[in-house]
Amino acid sequence: MSENAKLSAINPEYPESGGFIKESSTDRLSEGGTALKLAPSPALRDYPSKLYVETTTRCNLGCFMCVKQTDGCGMTEGEMTPERFAALEPVFPHLESLVLNGIGEPLLNLELEGFIRRARRSMPAAGWIGFQSNGLLLTDSRAYSLVEAGLDKICISIDAASPETFRKVREGGSLRRSTVPSRPLPPPGSAATGRKFSWG
Numbered sequence: 001m002s003e004n005a006k007l008s009a010i011n012p013e014y015p016e017s018g019g020f021i022k023e024s025s026t027d028r029l030s031e032g033g034t035a036l037k038l039a040p041s042p043a044l045r046d047y048p049s050k051l052y053v054e055t056t057t058r059c060n061l062g063c064f065m066c067v068k069q070t071d072g073c074g075m076t077e078g079e080m081t082p083e084r085f086a087a088l089e090p091v092f093p094h095l096e097s098l099v100l101n102g103i104g105e106p107l108l109n110l111e112l113e114g115f116i117r118r119a120r121r122s123m124p125a126a127g128w129i130g131f132q133s134n135g136l137l138l139t140d141s142r143a144y145s146l147v148e149a150g151l152d153k154i155c156i157s158i159d160a161a162s163p164e165t166f167r168k169v170r171e172g173g174s175l176r177r178s179t180v181p182s183r184p185l186p187p188p189g190s191a192a193t194g195r196k197f198s199w200g
């Protein structure tokens, strides 16, 4: 018997075909055939569980493959403000992840630590906050202040393994400077926040 057919047997509201699960149905079968209650799938929740916030559309590089360099892109340059970020407050308690980047370079926004601190105050402890960066502006002191604000992950995007290719791809950058901070960040669990930080 298919899993859908088993679910139909224990819950007449569950449709046997079509892959559609009604809002009232959060039942799944365990190995022994017992019905379990699970959280509704993300599409059926009242709030988003993942949130992507574009903290700036500005960038310190001019990579040839970037959408910002395409003819007629027409992207307006601007930054997320604390006031606009505050309007997202009702969503934070429901988030599993908060990603603070879009097209631009998030480290250009000097309010980043404030955004992280604000979201961290009301996000669930298991929810993570992170962003992707080209890494060129990531000094030791900035890395520490981000972690102390409550950041969980940074993903450094490098895009080339040799200095020559890097210069061609990432106009305005140098591979030597696109490295992780020279001093190690506080080890897992010992940062001011007690959270486990990871690089990507």
Ligand code: SF4
Pocket: 059, 060, 061, 062, 063, 065, 066, 067, 068, 103, 104, 105, 134
């Ligand atoms: S670093 Fe990213 S946002 Fe900046 S120009 Fe390159 S691809 Fe675009």
